[in-house]
Amino acid sequence: MGFFTGEQIGPNEYKAGTLTRWLIPKGTSGNVFNGVGRKDEYRALPQMHGPEDHPWQSLVILFLIRAYLGSFSALVSFIVHQWRDRYGSVEIAPVRVEKSPEEFTAEVKRRALAHPEAEVVGITRMRKEWMFAGQEDIDYKWIVVIGRSMDYENLAKNLNHDFSSAITQVIGGYEKTQRAAVDLANWVRSQGWPARGYGGLTTTKGELHAMIPPALEAGIGQLAKNGSIISDELGSAFRISTMLTDMPLVADAPREIGVDEFCMSCKKCQTDCPPGAISNEKTLVRGVVKWYVDFDKCMPYVTEHKACGICLSTCPWSRPGIAKSLSQKMLRKMARQEEMVAS
């Protein structure tokens, strides 16, 4: 075990290096900070996001320094993302175009999917509880969620513990999906409606919001054991961005695609997670029982390896071209089970 990196001391057990252990806040747990075990529902605290103070900030800063010094491409993506956050929005047109919610929805989805950096899109009503704690209550009515695959071949090098491409795929993926969201927001603004595009690296104080809960509500996919979304189009190796707007739209709905049923009997990510951060059981987090990744185990590993994402690339759904057929197979199986129960 060294100063900068730790060592694997068991199949799912990792001991962090000296520097990491020194920066881990004493007397507090990231899981407690995230609300693990809490029955009451309240807004998530921004832990990995934005400029807000939090106990793990030193470790997050170390992660960012290592990630960006280790990958020029990731550094460029980060800078472009930040620049676009601040200067990428066009003025809202003074004359407002009026159309029905159905017409606007069709146009928004057509334009999103025509974007080179977007592959899936879903819409749902914005909820105040999706804003992180301490943020303003942004007064937009709708949230549009955009998803885009990471390059599987490059990401999957992490299965051989080569993490050089994972950081590029993660940070680059955030920047590319943000581009799609900001471009879409700019089209909405050109129609005279307020809109703003956000990416996973957005740090705009007061506007930080969770992206996974709205993505689930918008029917992008379902929450999986690896703590990420599985989509029946993109598997689990993809990034999302959001656009908030008041343009009248029509909401999509959450969709059953068989993920939960599959995860109940699959242990691939759990077995392959080096620090053992993935549990076979769902966890109570801020009033909701759901799949949850142990922050205290995952974060030190991710920090020391500048990225990880093994749980994304090892997931059977992430293999290119597999997700749709896996979903159909699971839905058929679930229908058969329901028939047997009913008969």
Ligand code: SF4
């Ligand atoms: S990114 Fe996934 S595989 Fe890697 S340490 Fe975290 S939970 Fe485990």
Ligand code: SF4
């Ligand atoms: S690897 Fe298996 S258990 Fe883990 S998220 Fe994918 S399907 Fe679910």
